[in-house]
Amino acid sequence: MLVSLYSAATGMNAEQRKLDIISNNLSNVETTGFKRQRAEFQDLLYQAVREAGTPTAQDSSLPTGLYVGHGTTLSATNRIFSIGNPEETGGSTDIAIMGDGFLQVQLQDGRIAYTRDGSLKRDGEGRLTTSNGLLVVPNIVIPANSQEISISPDGIVSVKFADDTIQNLGNMTLVRFVNPAGLKPIGNNLYTQTPASGDPVEGIPNQDGFGPLQQGYLEKSNVDVVKEMVNMIVAQRAYDINSKTITTSDEMLRTVSNLKR
Secondary structure, rough: OOHHHHHHHHHHHHEEEEEEOOOOOOOOOOOOOOOEEEEEEEOOOOHHHHHHEEEOOOOOOOOOEEEEEEEEEEEEEEOOOOOOOOOEOOOOOOEEEEEEEEEEEOOOOEEEEOOOEEOOOOOOOEEEEOOOEEEEOOOOOOOOOOOOOEEOOEEEEEEOOOOOOOEEEOOOOEEEEHHHOEEEEEEEEEEOOOOOOOEEOOOOOOOOOEEEEOOOEOOOOOOOHHHHHHHHHHHHHHHHHHHHHHHHHHHHHHHHHHOOO
């Protein structure tokens, strides 16, 4: 009965963590380029009361064992990098990555971070930055006197001036990872490399498996609100069941403690 108390407690704790993950997914349903997380569980250690295969007589043995589990735990949060739906914005520096790849940005400490958020801006020097002012790598500077900005599907950035001349400013690049789920989220729609993600592989948009860029669009979150609401209900019911297990075990213990009365 004590085992059931502790096992149910691990179940309640795991479902609470799952609810935390679901609530984070739902809170970011309007976050540009956000990728939802999925909670993954694994069972804990087992107490072997009888081992399978233990001899019971000279020519016979136990076909099955007797193992008592000790609950569950949250083993991982797997980030799902499916592509979100594109949303038209009309912004000249808004870009959606319509496939595989991440934009590179430079953090304040000089490190490189990665993002799917293509809501780019221009700073006071005309450089392309994120909404938080982080420079896009490779750096592209938009002249102040340019009239129109064009970003092609393969990342070529060009501008048109008042006299109808066109100037090519450079090429935006993307990177991808062997295991993007291994990237570390650091907030602000950014990820950093980890040993689990592998090294970044840089390439040209719309080539060699990288997704094309779509100017004037942004990638929406890939959170499915209906699915998350269903997951929330399932987590709540599982939490309730585990709490009832604790109540039942407590009642059984109370019965045992009252046997001498």
